[in-house]
Amino acid sequence: MRPLLVPYHLDDHLPELDIPVDASTTIERELGDGSPWERMARLYDAVAEDVAATARHGTTPMVLSGDCTTSLGAVAGLQRAGTTPSIVWFDAHGDLQTLETSHSGYLGGIPLRILLGYRPELISDALGLHPVEQRRTVLVDGRDLDPPEQEFLGTSPVRQCPVAELNASTLPDGPIYLHVDLDVLRKEDVPSLVFPTEGGPSATAVDAALAEVLASDRVVAVGLACTWHPQCGSAERVARLCPSLFG
Template sequence: MTTIVVPYHLDEYLPGLDGAGSVSSGPLPGADLWERLGGLYSTVASRVAASPLPAVVVSGDCTVALGTVAGVQAAGISPALVWFDAHGDVQTIETSHSGYIGGMPVRFLCGYRPDLISSALGLSPLPESSVLLVDARDLDPPEASYLSSSAVRVCSVPEVSSSVLPAGPLVLHLDLDVIDGSELPGLRFAVPGGASVADVVAAARRVVATGRVVALDIACTWDPAIADPSGARERVVAELLGLMGTAGS
């Protein structure tokens, strides 16, 4: 199994995440954020498209999933999306108070403002009905409003089963802040009341067991400057990667 490492939080280089399989390192070229992310995610898409499936991508934020999905599409596959996250990630530039792009990737994947980055990646929009949000326990009012009227579905971690998954090939995305922060130190946007590591891994295992996962996208959304003396973060990533190793064996 080949793991593609994207050692960035948006365009911020994270040397602590760097290693074998990294797509780049150091400052990214480009005049503005969109140009820098477009170049980075185009590289991710090319690497995914050229990799044996299922592809595995490990990064520092959720927006890298745009490159992962674009790469799967470039390989000739039209995937559905299973998105584990404490947040909805369905903000827009118009609705977000902070303007944080990491809170918008699901909207981009569903066709919002393709001129900003999706068109440059060759990314085709996913139908809302092909998207399942898992957990999404922390929603801003605009996100809750959007989800109440959209075809995107939401379920809890324990509810994940073959009966609730969208049809077809799956991109499985896991933002590790879906896990309760008491079990995973240093999360940038920790939200109380999350599932345990064991429950999240078990739910991911149920998705992988369908045999339909064509890409696993892991967002390591912690601050690498915060120590993890127990090694909890490394262990959970290893467990998730182990699921794919078993699936491919």
């Protein structure tokens, strides 16, 4: 894999963000004026270009950043390279909110919904990002869902799967974009998470599930959301806990 560091949380630069693997490239941009969506579109366009170039050379890109919205650039890049990816999304949260349903308005709570086609005028149109089919999307864990997210999943073909039940038969068809928000791990395992969530699977179970996805030989890109406070030791802990990704 080719690790690509995007040291941002949304459009905020995180120059001290530590990650579990050495990056071969770091993408940093002057984002200029405009709305957060406009600023992120400039950043994610650069991400998409790097991902597309890497994929065209037959190498699997691994995009590491401080949140999950960078997935928009990663998937757009795969599509630019001619790939129509499915999604396997490891996360303690759903990331399926909308601006209309979110009480907090936190933009990091909606990227999976955007990938599935929500309001393309926000950023998808600028990136040339096409919706991923809901039936080809699996949310792994998602133990902390807001009521609107639960309602969406109740009527959507998106599948939700506990970590322990993920296996070859539950994976979607086609090439896979594997997204891992590392808050899928228990807060006891990664104590400096920005949005820690009670409960959750053991690190051993998460690593086994990741190994199952990687063993499919269909993973065409990996997105890692390093959702922790920088320089608190989380990167080193995660590198030890998830040898399937970093071993």
